[in-house]
Amino acid sequence: MTPGSASPVKVAAEQRHIIALDLDGTVLDHGFHGAGDDPDGGRIDPDLAEAIRALHEAGHEVVIATGRSVDATLPIVERLRIRPDWVIAANGAVTLRRDPLAHRAYRREYVEAFDPSDALRKIRTQLVTARFAVELADGGFLYTEPIPTGTLPSRQRMVPFEQLLGVQASRVVVVSPDHRLEEFLDAVETLGLTHVSYAVGNTSWLDIAPDGVTKASALEVVAARLGIDRSRVFAAGDGRNDIDMLRWAAHSGDSVAMGQAVPEVQAAAGRVTGTVEQGGLLSALRVRFPELLG
Known part of the structure; x- marks a missing residue:
């Protein structure tokens, strides 16, 4: 057919x-x-x-x-x-x-879902000017600074970085517009993230998921x-x-x-x-x- x-x-x-x-x-x-x-x-x-x-x-x-x-x-x-x-x-x-x-x-x-606290703290030491966000297990979205939202939830709230810690997250988003992709990839490689799965996009965008997901x-x-x-x-x-x-x-x-x-x-x-x-x-x-x- x-x-x-x-x-x-x-x-x-x-x-x-x-x-x-x-x-x-x-x-x-x-x-x-x-x-x-x-x-x-x-x-x-x-x-x-x-x-x-x-x-x-x-x-x-x-x-x-x-x-x-x-x-x-x-x-x-x-x-x-x-x-x-x-x-x-x-x-x-x-x-x-x-x-x-x-x-x-x-x-x-x-x-x-997972607690993203350790990953967030570790990333922040390497990418101090990055923008951080957490997609919550219930579908909500917390962010520290505006992030391009075309692929993100509509229910959003800006919060201090500390309020991203200790929540139950289905994923973490890290965007670092101040870094070229090569610099971003180098920084991510040095992080040694454990017990999480992560993927770097074609721009300076990092998605972090629960371990093995x-x-x-x-x-x-x-x-x-x-x-x-x-x-x-x-x-x-x-x-x-x-x-x-x-x-x-x-x-x-x-x-x-x-x-x-x-x-x-x-x-x-x-x-x-x-x-x-x-x-x-x-x-x-x-x-x-x-x-x-x-």
Whole structure:
């Protein structure tokens, strides 16, 4: 079947895949500005959106797996016009499940949290001019100075640094605009963070999650709940926070790094596709699911 066909083909239960998709830089193109563009959420190629809907309607388990907060993730799901049963936010710290009794309502099925005090104190000694924020386990957001908010929760409150300590956090965000990316990476390498998982973005942005929590760890739980073997997992992403997911999916299934991803991200994936501007995800999906999208 091709996107736009009147009656979607349904895949057999033993052929169902988990299709795990990062958002920013994978589904969402932030470099395009024009008709249909969302200045806060980025552009979604209409052909890509149609392909994702075709896979979803055929019975594959499309799982959005993003570093965004819940508040910033669900509007993108709405824009895709799909109703996935599972959504992974905050780099795996929050896993949502759709309420079967409500049309588009999601509940927090799994929430991983930790006390970020030690990590915050340690980072502050190295990055004294950085901006710090904590995404709370209940979805709130505390920050010391304004941070670009397109991917963060809407419920926010500015507080002194000390009020970030001793809370239950699903993730910590550190932004250091005074440092070049190379300087930021060097500083992070010297921190010796333990009992936390962390990923550095393409700008001077650090996401810290509870120990062992990644997109991959959340997907492993979802796969077990669904009874879908890892050989039937497809994952796509472009950032350092996607490395564990791409490596996990490539082990027995299929994973794709976007063409603009840095070399270490590309190395973690099973293969590399075109950039987001080139429609790389759509090309990769067509290769993997030709019977539906060819």
